[in-house]
Amino acid sequence: MRYYFALAPALRDSQAATTTKETPMMKLYYGPGACSFVPHVALEAIKAATGEDFEVQSVKLHKGEQRTPEYLAMNPLGLVPVLVIDSKPLTQIVAICDHLDRCFPQAGLMPTEPWQRAQAMSHFAWMNNTVHPTFTRIFRPGNFVDSEAAQAELKQAALTAFRGHLERIQAMTAHAAPFLLGERLSFVDAYALVFLRWGGLAGIDPATLPAYQAFVARLAATPAVAAAMAREGIALETYKKP
Numbered sequence: 097m098r099y100y101f102a103l104a105p106a107l108r109d110s111q112a113a114t115t116t117k118e119t120p121m122m123k124l125y126y127g128p129g130a131c132s133f134v135p136h137v138a139l140e141a142i143k144a145a146t147g148e149d150f151e152v153q154s155v156k157l158h159k160g161e162q163r164t165p166e167y168l169a170m171n172p173l174g175l176v177p178v179l180v181i182d183s184k185p186l187t188q189i190v191a192i193c194d195h196l197d198r199c200f201p202q203a204g205l206m207p208t209e210p211w212q213r214a215q216a217m218s219h220f221a222w223m224n225n226t227v228h229p230t231f232t233r234i235f236r237p238g239n240f241v242d243s244e245a246a247q248a249e250l251k252q253a254a255l256t257a258f259r260g261h262l263e264r265i266q267a268m269t270a271h272a273a274p275f276l277l278g279e280r281l282s283f284v285d286a287y288a289l290v291f292l293r294w295g296g297l298a299g300i301d302p303a304t305l306p307a308y309q310a311f312v313a314r315l316a317a318t319p320a321v322a323a324a325m326a327r328e329g330i331a332l333e334t335y336k337k338p
């Protein structure tokens with residue numbers, strides 16, 4: 097199914113007239129290993145389920161490519177991910193993923209039954225509005241406080257909180273069947289993988305979270321996740337022993 101079948105009829109008709117089958121209508125701007133991995137995995141799962149292709153553009157965050165005038169025109173916040181759909185940029189992981197799920201329900205990336213969907217959204221929202229910003233305080237403490245001492249203190253407090261969040265996710269993996277929301281791969285699985293990798297970068301040894309580590313290793317072997325990891329050129333192991 098081409099993407100324009102999911103659009104409003106008038107827009108769909110105009111797209112149908114101008115779009116060739118070979119032209120992907122979605123382009124993801126991502127940073128390797130960044131939170132943009134979540135929609136990246138979703139796009140791979142959608143491609144596998146529907147044949148809908150997509151383009152990607154790597155954004156080198158360490159080189160500041162997210163702050164060029166061209167990039168800021170798409171996302172004035174200077175953050176990945178951006179998903180460009182029919183030449184229109186969409187930002188914020190939750191909005192991007194919700195849109196993808198509604199346009200491509202065949203991929204089964206979120207439950208359809210209302211209560212189960214609300215529960216899934218609850219996990220997803222917590223990951224995006226709590227776990228993720230906690231890591232931002234470890235990775236970029238200078239975004240929040242000025243002095244070196246304040247940054248060190250903030251980083252340490254955030255690290256403790258982040259470890260607690262990872263333990264909560266580990267408790268969720270005990271009920272994985274085989275994925276966190278049940279039989280189908282979802283956005284929260286991809287986010288869980290991102291967080292364990294980030295934990296390793298922050299000095300949290302994944303071996304101290306063995307059930308979580310085993311879950312993520314299984315996840316990395318699923319085709320959509322493996323394809324996104326290969327394209328981003330990232331490995332699961334990020335922890336370096338001190």
Ligand SMILES: N[C@@H](CCC(=O)N[C@@H](CS)C(=O)NCC(=O)O)C(=O)O
Binds near residue numbers: 187189
């Ligand atoms: N709330 C945003 C957060 C996005 C975000 O924090 N992106 C990070 C990478 S994980 C980023 O682009 N950072 C660039 C920078 O800090 O300069 C979302 O959900 O999309």
